[in-house]
Each structure stands twice: as C-alpha cells, then as structure tokens.
Amino acid sequence: EVQLVESGGGLVQPGGSLRLSCAASGFTLSSYSMNWVRQAPGKGLEWVSYISTSSSTIYYGDSVKGRFTVSRDNAKNSLYLQMHSLRDEDTAVYYCARDWNFRGAFDIWGQGTMVTVSS
Amino acid sequence: QSALTQPRSVSGSPGQSVTISCTGTSSDVGAYNYVSWYQQHPGKAPKLMIYDVTKRPSGVPDRFSGSKSGNAASLTISGLQAEDEADYYCCSYAGRYRVFGGGTKLTVL
Numbered sequence: 001e002v003q004l005v006e007s008g009g010g011l012v013q014p015g016g017s018l019r020l021s022c023a024a025s026g027f028t029l030s031s032y033s034m035n036w037v038r039q040a041p042g043k044g045l046e047w048v049s050y051i052s053t054s055s056s057t058i059y060y061g062d063s064v065k066g067r068f069t070v071s072r073d074n075a076k077n078s079l080y081l082q083m084h085s086l087r088d089e090d091t092a093v094y095y096c097a098r099d100w101n102f103r104g105a106f107d108i109w110g111q112g113t114m115v116t117v118s119s
Numbered sequence: 120q121s122a123l124t125q126p127r128s129v130s131g132s133p134g135q136s137v138t139i140s141c142t143g144t145s146s147d148v149g150a151y152n153y154v155s156w157y158q159q160h161p162g163k164a165p166k167l168m169i170y171d172v173t174k175r176p177s178g179v180p181d182r183f184s185g186s187k188s189g190n191a192a193s194l195t196i197s198g199l200q201a202e203d204e205a206d207y208y209c210c211s212y213a214g215r216y217r218v219f220g221g222g223t224k225l226t227v228l
Contacts, residue, residue, distance in 0.1 A: 101171070105170035
C-alpha cells in the first residue's frame with residue numbers, strides 16, 4: 001500500500017525546536033518531489049516547503065523561511081522537517097504530501113502529526 | 120505568497136450543481152495551468168480531486184470538474200451527493216512556491 005506516515009509532533013515551548021519525520025512506503029521516494037503542508041486548528045491549509053527528488057531545489061513559505069529546514073534521505077525513504085524558533089502560530093497539524101507531477105498535484109498525504117507550541 | 124480567495128461557504132441540494140471559485144493573481148493562477156483542488160472531510164487528510172486545472176485522478180467521479188479563466192479557477196460538482204459535504208481547497212503552483220486558497224465549506228442541504 002502506498003502511504004506516508006508522519007511522526008515527531010508534540011508540545012514544545014515558544015522558541016524551541018522540533019524535528020518531524022515522514023516515512024514513505026509502497027513507492028520509491030526518490031522518484032518524487034515532496035512537500036510539507038500544515039493546518040492550524042480550525043483553519044485552512046498552508047503550504048510550508050518543497051524539496052525536489054535530489055534535494056537540489058528547496059523552497060519555503062514566507063512564514064517559515066529561515067526557521068525551518070526540509071531534508072530527505074532517499075536511501076531511508078524518509079522526509080524531514082527541522083523546525084527552530086517555534087512560535088505560537090506554528091501550532092498546526094503538519095502533513096507530508098507527495099507531489100506526483102512536480103507541479104503541485106499532491107496525490108498522497110500522510111495522516112498528519114500535531115505540533116503544539118505553547119508555554 | 121498571499122492565499123487564493125475562495126468563498127467561505129456554498130450549499131446545494133442533492134442532485135444539484137455547485138461551483139466553487141478560486142481567485143488568484145497573474146503570478147499564480149493566471150501564470151500557470153497548474154491548479155489543483157482538494158476535498159477534506161473533518162479529521163481526515165486532504166484528497167486530490169482535480170489537478171492541472173481540469174484533470175481528474177483515477178477514482179474521482181466525473182461529477183467533479185475544473186476550469187480556469189484568467190486569474191480565477193473553478194471547481195464544479197454536479198449531481199450533488201451527501202458524501203460531497205466537506206471542505207474544498209484550491210491550490211496553485213507558482214514557481215518557487217505553492218499557494219492554497221482559504222477553503223470553502225460545502226453543505227449539502
């Protein structure tokens with residue numbers, strides 16, 4: 001079965017750090033670009049980051065630029081999001097999503113992992 | 120990277136058709152034919168319904184269709200069914216970024 005499974009969420013204090021992971025199974029991660037998308041409680045979807053198949057191209061949304069770092073380990077079929085200097089407004093469910101046509105068609109999503117930033 | 124504009128809510132009766140609009144700019148929706156639409160039921164991950172403005176992934180009913188004109192895209196759902204009640208989000212490729220709409224809650228009356 002083709003699936004993505006996120007992990008690493010939890011409660012963190014403002015200014016803290018957290019590393020999210022996304023494990024892919026049922027397909028070869030190295031063949032697809034990947035994205036992180038988040039959703040604050042009761043709010044809409046917000047695109048966070050993009051990483052190309054070989055990690056040669058990386059993009060971030062303005063709200064996380066300079067604080068978040070996306071990476072991948074194709075040998076481990078895994079995607080990561082390192083988050084630093086976390087703020088209250090980073091509280092959200094974080095999804096990893098497969099970009100199957102390299103043009104923003106996110107066809108496979110994980111179940112999401114909740115990140116809560118609070119003192 | 121401003122969010123695309125969608126109506127907050129739309130509604131329709133079973134069997135009717137509804138259209139959800141998605142307005143962007145000449146830097147995103149207007150610049151590329153890469154608009155996608157997602158359906159999200161409460162507590163669930165989003166599901167891809169339309170990509171590249173008009174294309175449907177395998178398994179998505181042909182009741183769902185997409186279109187675009189200028190800086191605005193639309194999702195039309197015909198023959199509304201109870202299970203179509205959900206939140207719908209548009210998303211546009213924009214080169215160095217992707218941008219979502221604010222979401223539209225569809226209520227099936």
